[in-house]
Amino acid sequence: MSLLGGLDRHITQSRPRFEEWLGRLVEVPTVSMDPARREDVRRGAGVAIGYLKELKADAVLVETGGHPMVVGGWVRNPAWPTVTVYNHLDVQPAMEPEWTREPFKFSVHGDHYYGRGTTDDKGPALTALLAAHYAVEQNLPLNIQFLWELEEEIGSPHFAKGLKGAAWLRSPDSVVVSDTIWLAGGRPAAPYGLRGNLAARLTLETATREAHSGLTGGVARNPLTELAAVVSACVNARSGRVTIPGFYRAVKPLGQADRAQFLKSGFQVAAFAAAHQLTKLRVRDRAAVMRRLWAEPTFEIHGFVGGYTGPGVKTSIPPRAEAKVSMRLVPDQEPAAVFSLFRKYVRKLNPDIRVEADGMLRPYAADLGGPYAEALRKALRFGFGKEPAFIREGGSIGAVVTMAERWKAPVMFLGLSLPEHGYHAPNERFDWGQASGGMKAFVKYFEEVSRIPVKRRVR
Ligand SMILES: [Zn+2]
Numbered sequence: 001m002s003l004l005g006g007l008d009r010h011i012t013q014s015r016p017r018f019e020e021w022l023g024r025l026v027e028v029p030t031v032s033m034d035p036a037r038r039e040d041v042r043r044g045a046g047v048a049i050g051y052l053k054e055l056k057a058d059a060v061l062v063e064t065g066g067h068p069m070v071v072g073g074w075v076r077n078p079a080w081p082t083v084t085v086y087n088h089l090d091v092q093p094a095m096e097p098e099w100t101r102e103p104f105k106f107s108v109h110g111d112h113y114y115g116r117g118t119t120d121d122k123g124p125a126l127t128a129l130l131a132a133h134y135a136v137e138q139n140l141p142l143n144i145q146f147l148w149e150l151e152e153e154i155g156s157p158h159f160a161k162g163l164k165g166a167a168w169l170r171s172p173d174s175v176v177v178s179d180t181i182w183l184a185g186g187r188p189a190a191p192y193g194l195r196g197n198l199a200a201r202l203t204l205e206t207a208t209r210e211a212h213s214g215l216t217g218g219v220a221r222n223p224l225t226e227l228a229a230v231v232s233a234c235v236n237a238r239s240g241r242v243t244i245p246g247f248y249r250a251v252k253p254l255g256q257a258d259r260a261q262f263l264k265s266g267f268q269v270a271a272f273a274a275a276h277q278l279t280k281l282r283v284r285d286r287a288a289v290m291r292r293l294w295a296e297p298t299f300e301i302h303g304f305v306g307g308y309t310g311p312g313v314k315t316s317i318p319p320r321a322e323a324k325v326s327m328r329l330v331p332d333q334e335p336a337a338v339f340s341l342f343r344k345y346v347r348k349l350n351p352d353i354r355v356e357a358d359g360m361l362r363p364y365a366a367d368l369g370g371p372y373a374e375a376l377r378k379a380l381r382f383g384f385g386k387e388p389a390f391i392r393e394g395g396s397i398g399a400v401v402t403m404a405e406r407w408k409a410p411v412m413f414l415g416l417s418l419p420e421h422g423y424h425a426p427n428e429r430f431d432w433g434q435a436s437g438g439m440k441a442f443v444k445y446f447e448e449v450s451r452i453p454v455k456r457r458v459r
Pocket residue numbers: 088120121152179
């Protein structure tokens with residue numbers, strides 16, 4: 001039987017295993033953010049290794065200095081193309097009072113699977129694993145490796161180090177990340193770009209203790225007022241346009257193909273606003289909203305620290321203040337270069353302000369026209385019966401840029417989560433429709449990629 005011919009039957013037969021394995025994994029609370037869960041995170045890695053071994057795959061626990069990562073899979077012939085599938089097995093905390101079931105108790109209700117981590121990202125990880133197992137059993141000429149991180153929810157602090165230590169992994173020809181959300185059920189969406197990020201703190205001290213505004217006002221310098229003036233000079237509050245000189249210099253204009261993909265995506269402004277409970281927007285035009293979210297940089301002020309915040313008004317002048325800001329960046333803005341433009345500008349406006357970077361992530365955009373994007377398009381159409389929308393994501397995934405840079409391989413996004421699955425939210429769930437369609441899509445992707453001629457590189 002051909003690879004795709006026996007697939008539906010295989011998927012139906014794998015359902016009990018999928019549910020049992022997802023249940024066992026969900027019931028290990030791999031909350032990477034919680035130091036008290038350190039051993040649970042490690043135990044989750046152990047469960048994942050057990051699954052790989054049960055499928056006769058290689059499996060290795062990699063120490064990173066933080067939570068470990070798991071690598072494994074089937075590398076059977078170095079002459080074949082190699083795909084690396086990335087998922088993460090750590091989860092968000094589950095403290096929200098809205099949970100109607102125990103978050104770390106797995107439950108099946110018809111086609112729905114409940115529990116923290118079902119959709120983000122344990123369900124998609126097992127979907128990819130069972131699809132790969134099928135492809136390997138059918139002897140598809142492709143090496144398939146898994147990279148399961150356990151620190152994604154805390155910003156992948158040891159990912160680059162872990163990757164260096166993961167000697168088992170071959171440099172792949174393609175990377176698939178399965179950890180993104182469609183815009184709506186029934187319409188597959190594949191992001192092909194992510195914004196980067198640059199966070200910074202501005203601090204100013206003008207006295208060693210607070211002063212009375214009646215005794216010193218008019219002479220004392222007010223650090224809150226001065227910081228407010230400086231951040232106001234960085235962004236137009238009404239339009240959102242960033243006003244740091246040179247900020248847009250490296251921004252690649254959005255191409256015709258990108259624009260067309262966005263318009264075809266099915267994105268709806270009202271649904272977007274409702275999902276995030278936004279009551280006022282800067283713009284409501286659909287094309288403008290998508291362009292701003294996915295393809296334009298931003299400057300945001302996240303917090304001012306300083307002065308009196310109790311009831312009423314206390315007429316003191318604060319001695320110091322801090323502004324916490326960040327900029328979402330788009331291709332080809334380089335965070336370090338943007339940071340130096342920003343620092344230079346702030347210094348010019350107010351040389352007494354201290355400027356410190358607080359984390360940088362590069363933006364990422366895959367080639368929409370390449371053979372891997374085409375393979376992904378075919379895969380999603382095969383899995384879900386509909387053309388996927390190629391969109392971008394406004395957020396940042398640190399691991400993506402690290403993998404793209406280390407392996408010089410295209411990174412594709414085959415995400416399976418739906419908006420109603422409750423990503424990072426209470427009552428998280430996944431469903432069999434997305435899992436079974438996802439298995440089909442993964443097998444098709446593997447088949448397509450096994451046929452793409454490999455560019456031989458120095459490995
Ligand atoms: Zn995730």
